[in-house]
Amino acid sequence: MTTTASEITYRLEQKRRVQADFPGPKSVALTERRKAVVAAGVASAVPVYVADADGGIIHDVDGNAFIDLGSGIAVTSVGASDPAVVGAVKEAVEHFTHTCFMVTPYESYVALAEQLNRLTPGEHEKRTVLFNSGAEAVENAVKVARLATGRDAVVAFDHAYHGRTNLTMALTAKAMPYKTNFGPFAPEVYRMPMSYPYREENPEITGAEAAKRAITMIEKQIGGDQVAAIIIEPIQGEGGFIVPAEGFLPALADWAKDKGIVFIADEVQSGFCRTGEWFAVNHEGVVPDIITMAKGIAGGMPLSAITGRADLLDAVHPGGLGGTYGGNPVACAAALAAIGSMQEYNLAGRARHIEEIAVARLRELQGQLSGASDVIGDIRGRGAMLAIELVQAGSKEPNPELTKAVAAACLKEGVIILTCGTYGNVIRLLPPLVITDELLNDGLDVLASAIKAHA
Numbered sequence: 001m002t003t004t005a006s007e008i009t010y011r012l013e014q015k016r017r018v019q020a021d022f023p024g025p026k027s028v029a030l031t032e033r034r035k036a037v038v039a040a041g042v043a044s045a046v047p048v049y050v051a052d053a054d055g056g057i058i059h060d061v062d063g064n065a066f067i068d069l070g071s072g073i074a075v076t077s078v079g080a081s082d083p084a085v086v087g088a089v090k091e092a093v094e095h096f097t098h099t100c101f102m103v104t105p106y107e108s109y110v111a112l113a114e115q116l117n118r119l120t121p122g123e124h125e126k127r128t129v130l131f132n133s134g135a136e137a138v139e140n141a142v143k144v145a146r147l148a149t150g151r152d153a154v155v156a157f158d159h160a161y162h163g164r165t166n167l168t169m170a171l172t173a174k175a176m177p178y179k180t181n182f183g184p185f186a187p188e189v190y191r192m193p194m195s196y197p198y199r200e201e202n203p204e205i206t207g208a209e210a211a212k213r214a215i216t217m218i219e220k221q222i223g224g225d226q227v228a229a230i231i232i233e234p235i236q237g238e239g240g241f242i243v244p245a246e247g248f249l250p251a252l253a254d255w256a257k258d259k260g261i262v263f264i265a266d267e268v269q270s271g272f273c274r275t276g277e278w279f280a281v282n283h284e285g286v287v288p289d290i291i292t293m294a295k296g297i298a299g300g301m302p303l304s305a306i307t308g309r310a311d312l313l314d315a316v317h318p319g320g321l322g323g324t325y326g327g328n329p330v331a332c333a334a335a336l337a338a339i340g341s342m343q344e345y346n347l348a349g350r351a352r353h354i355e356e357i358a359v360a361r362l363r364e365l366q367g368q369l370s371g372a373s374d375v376i377g378d379i380r381g382r383g384a385m386l387a388i389e390l391v392q393a394g395s396k397e398p399n400p401e402l403t404k405a406v407a408a409a410c411l412k413e414g415v416i417i418l419t420c421g422t423y424g425n426v427i428r429l430l431p432p433l434v435i436t437d438e439l440l441n442d443g444l445d446v447l448a449s450a451i452k453a454h455a
């Protein structure tokens with residue numbers, strides 16, 4: 001069943017509108033002010049400043065209206081000002097902004113833990129801890145796994161992204177811009193080959209065989225009984241929206257179980273209806289020991305979580321987990337409301353609907369490009385987490401220049417498109433799940449024209 005976006009009401013007109021002088025004078029002035037005070041290390045993909053956002057539209061300070069195909073990197077799945085989230089935040093903030101759950105606890109934290117224990121895969125007894133960012137959730141999942149197993153080694157994969165803190169940088173596979181000159185990095189992190197169907201040397205390799213390849217390396221290089229945790233994004237995000245071959249995740253998870261290794265699914269980007277299921281692991285029936293969540297969880301408020309097997313989480317001594325702001329009451333209220341909207345509007349179904357529309361359009365485009373303009377190497381993803389990998393025509397050579405040019409051309413036309421990928425050659429589509437079909441199609445028209453013009 002698919003909810004039509006017409007059941008959702010919007011505050012802002014869902015229509016693209018860009019003026020010729022782009023970026024406008026107010027954004028240009030803000031960029032100047034910013035240069036004098038904000039560290040150069042923080043870069044923004046888009047040179048305009050936001051005034052308002054709702055549904056699939058972002059307004060800038062100069063009166064331009066952009067189609068949002070990025071959701072602030074997969075965060076605003078329910079929109080950037082979902083009435084339920086806004087109402088819940090207002091209600092919560094009028095009572096208390098903070099007390100610290102470790103000092104004087106409150107109900108919304110407990111209610112959210114109940115929800116997450118219910119929504120995450122598996123019928124087993126679970127426990128939840130709340131934090132602020134995706135990286136913090138990953139750090140804590142690894143802490144728990146090490147304590148519970150008494151082992152040190154952590155296995156991560158090629159093309160992985162897990163954050164910008166010291167341990168999560170170590171887990172992340174890409175040097176520039178995330179790691180270069182920021183070391184030394186946390187020890188006892190081992191990197192294994194990922195299943196990346198488009199770029200396998202042997203295109204026939206199955207998911208189970210790719211898992212075996214990684215498992216053999218783990219056994220040779222580390223020893224299964226030394227490994228505390230295997231952490232993996234079920235669909236890799238920053239690395240290029242890489243969907244492993246079918247069977248890869250189940251084979252890894254089964255082997256981990258056999259060896260007493262904690263299997264951590266990092267669903268920070270892929271979780272909360274984004275891929276057409278509550279979690280990406282659901283597509284293959286994989287039940288992780290611990291799952292990390294953030295981004296889409298709270299409708300834009302900063303909140304993250306780990307949910308996992310009760311025996312693992314409860315192995316930690318009282319006081320061993322926490323943080324001043326973890327599970328902030330305003331963020332918890334937002335998360336409960338965002339989850340409510342996902343259920344009310346069947347946003348998992350909407351994500352599948354978005355996939356149907358977008359994949360058909362992208363395949364059509366791929367069919368129209370031939371010879372020297374045949375630049376779409378791969379179309380992949382699930383739900384509203386979709387990507388195209390751009391290559392040099394006639395080869396699989398990554399084409400990051402074209403990728404940049406296409407994203408820039410879309411922006412000029414009023415469509416915000418993010419790129420990603422180890423080779424910087426992947427266009428990713430992450431629209432808010434509440435985007436209207438009209439807006440989505442308009443955005444895809446612009447994308448298709450940009451690719452045709454630049455290919």
Ligand code: PLZ
Nearest residue numbers: 133134135161162163233237266268269
């Ligand atoms: N795990 C799978 O995708 C965040 C980061 C963008 P934080 N991805 C977007 C950037 O350049 O910083 C992410 C993720 C996965 C962990 C994280 C980290 O989440 O909330 O950014 O810490």
